[in-house]
Amino acid sequence: MDRVMFLECPEYMDKHGAARCGLPAAVEYRYTVSSTDGPLESAKIRCPRGHCFNGPLESLTWEKDSSAAASAERSIRPQGAGRRSDR
Ligand SMILES: [Zn+2]
Numbered sequence: 001m002d003r004v005m006f007l008e009c010p011e012y013m014d015k016h017g018a019a020r021c022g023l024p025a026a027v028e029y030r031y032t033v034s035s036t037d038g039p040l041e042s043a044k045i046r047c048p049r050g051h052c053f054n055g056p057l058e059s060l061t062w063e064k065d066s067s068a069a070a071s072a073e074r075s076i077r078p079q080g081a082g083r084r085s086d087r
Helices: 068-076
Strands: 006-008 024-035 038-046 052-056
Touching: none
Parallel strands: none
Antiparallel strands: 006 024, 024 038, 038 052
């Protein structure tokens, strides 16, 4: 594999988990581990700030669009908990 891949560094930059490092972390190598659900693609990545991660790709990738704050708020209020129309 001669193509260097980059992932955005998933390291949290504050204690609240709202900000991520986000720098392009170089994938040093990729490998596959077998799990009960089948082969799991994993990688070792290192970002320019020195953050280093080693694990399944899906745990290393994150979506910028859905901010951590929004997803946290969603988990605080489960569906159907607030009865707005029923007073
Ligand atoms: Zn980083």
